[in-house]
Amino acid sequence: MAGHLPADIRPWNVRRDNGLTNAIMRETLASGTRRFSEGKRQVFQGYESQEAARQAGVQAKRxxxxxLDELLERAQATIQAQGGTTHVAATAGEARAIVREIAQNAGVRLVVKSKSMLTEELELNKELAASGMRVIETDLGEYIIQLARETPSHILAPAAHKNRAQIRALFEVDAQQAHLPPPADDDARSLTQFARARLRQEFLAADMGITGGNFCVVETGTVALITNEGNADWVTSVPRLLVCVVGIEKLVETWEDLTHLIQQPAMNGIGQRLSSYTTLISGPRSQFGEGPEEFHVVFVDNGRRSLVGTPYEDVLSCIRCGACLNVCPVFRQVGGHAYGSVYSGPIGVVETPLLTDFEVGAELPSVACTVCHACGEACPMDIDLPGHILRLRQEKVRRHLTARSANWSYGMWSGAWATPAGYRRSLRLARLAQKIYLRRGWLRNAPGLAHGWFITRDMPKVADITFHEWWAQNRGTGAHD
Ligand code: SF4
Incomplete structure (x- = not known):
């Protein structure tokens, strides 16, 4: 069963141009992704043992x-054995209803959340707010975009598209509303000090904490969270009620599996050996008096199970590290919002049409990919992103979702090049036709559909003589020796 992802239904051209004309976003994103990629390169230098761990991690996820079904049953049993309550939601709507009911039954008014792409996927905040609850994001990046009323632009760094001046402006408005002194400056220290003071009030007043889950260890029913801020520890330990919303693909069987995986998101995503905080939650408040009184885990399918047994199954191994985004030339230019989906970059290109009605994201594999294969090389989970993108393009053609003009031109092209004679004839024609657009040996423009290609690129001219022609002319003359 297909799932549901929130979608920005404006045309790709509009979303793309919004990104391309946003100078601040392009600058901050370019420097951020460069820093992450460089960090990744450095952290792997001289750390040879990591390759074996990475491969073991891939195997564990596969x-x-x-x-999946067997592990899901076992995970529920181990969580329940430790006093937790489990729920399984087949759809986004079911997941939202489950969390809302848990909150309503407990009389919750204020919810604090740590970063979770799954809850973005479910649009959980909207659901809780519509039921009269106040929901506060406590991850710094998430808090910033919540104030800006935006969605994450990068799966690991949600506010990567904003600069410090923009963040300060948002915090100044927030400070006024919260009757707090505004940030003293727009340096990182002042901004984080403000956020710390601001969010501390909310942590202490919250009735309920909501987190995602980077991994869930089946053998002990432990939800593992990795963060670079201490916010997840506040969310999981202060409110009396805790709900972890976990995708069913986050299950790993053993602690040994977890040890192979735990470093991978930080190492591959931002070039850190390990995230600053690793939070492990196994059940509600213990005999030592720490933790929430009530602990719920909501396992969410929302289209994931439909990928099992298909050529796309490896997509479920994604650890949301963001490494594929950081190296993608399209993502670096247009930013995450252009994808019109909570998941952006190469993994978003693949997941969006797969996890929702195919038509919604069907354009992405064609328009948001240059087929450079950088994502395939960057992915620590060996997900065949470039292969999937090509498969999705084929699927789009099969479903007759491509534009007529594209069908017509590719049909002509494939017809012309299906035989050697047709190929030679088309080259002779191209040599003639290109003459109007040649400038100093380069093709600088073309009419009709091909015009777009030349807006930012030139092309070498079609050679005056092909290798075959040259060979036919020079065979036996010794010119090729
Ligand atoms: S597809 Fe691979 S590189 Fe991209 S976020 Fe997922 S695990 Fe990371």
Whole structure:
């Protein structure tokens, strides 16, 4: 069963141009993704043992996905055995309803959240707000975009498209509303000090904490969260009620599996050996008097199970590290919002049409990919992103979702090049036709559909003589020796 993802239904051209004309976004994103990629390169230098851990991590994820139903049952049993309550939601709507009911039954008024792309996917905040609850994002990046009323532009760094001046302006408005002194400056220290003071009030007043889950270890029913801020520890330990919303693909069977995986998001995403905080939650408040009184885990399918047993199954191994975004030339130019989906970059290109009605994101594999294969090389989970993008393009053609003009031109092209004679004839024609657009040996423009290609690029001219022609002319003359 297909799931549901929130979608920006404006045309790609509009979303793309919004990104391309946003100078601040392009600058901050370019420097951020460059820094992350460089950090990744450095952290792997001289750390050879990591390759074995990475491969073991890949195997652990593949095994878990292959036994998803069995692991899901076992995870529920171990969580319940420790006093937790489990729920399984087949759809986004079911997941929202489950969390809302838990909150309403407990009389919750204020919810604090740590970063979770899954809850973005579910639009959970809207649901809770519509039921009269106040929901506060406490991850710094998420808090910034919540104030800006935006969605994340990068799966790991949600506010990567904003600069410090923009963040300060948002905090100044927030400070006024919260009757707090505004940030003293727009340096990182002043901004984070403001956020710390501001969010501390909310942590202490909250009735309920909501988190995602980077991994869930089946053998002990432990939800693992990795963060670079201490906010997840506040969210999981201060409110009396805790709900972890976890995608079913986040299950791993054993602690040994977890040890292979735990470093991968930070190492590959931002070039850190390990995230600053690793939070492990196994059940509600213990005999030592720490933790929430009530602990719920909501496992969410929302289209994931439909990928099991298909050529796209490896997509479920994604650890949301963002490495594919950081190296993608399209993402670096247009930013995450252009994708019109909570998931952007190469993984968003693949997941969006797969996890929702295919038509919604069907354009992305064609328009948001240059087929450079950088994402395939960057992915620590060996997900065949470039292969999937090509498969999705084929699927789009099969479903007759491509534009007529594209069908017509590719049809002509494939017809012309299907035979050697047709190929030679088309080259002779191209040599003639290109003459009007040649400038100093380069092709600088073309009419009709091909015009767009030349807006930012030139092309070498079609050679005066092909290799075959040259060979036919020079065979036996010794010119090729
Ligand atoms: S597809 Fe690979 S590189 Fe991209 S976010 Fe997922 S695990 Fe990371």
């Amino acid at each position: 095994r878990a996905v292959a036994h």
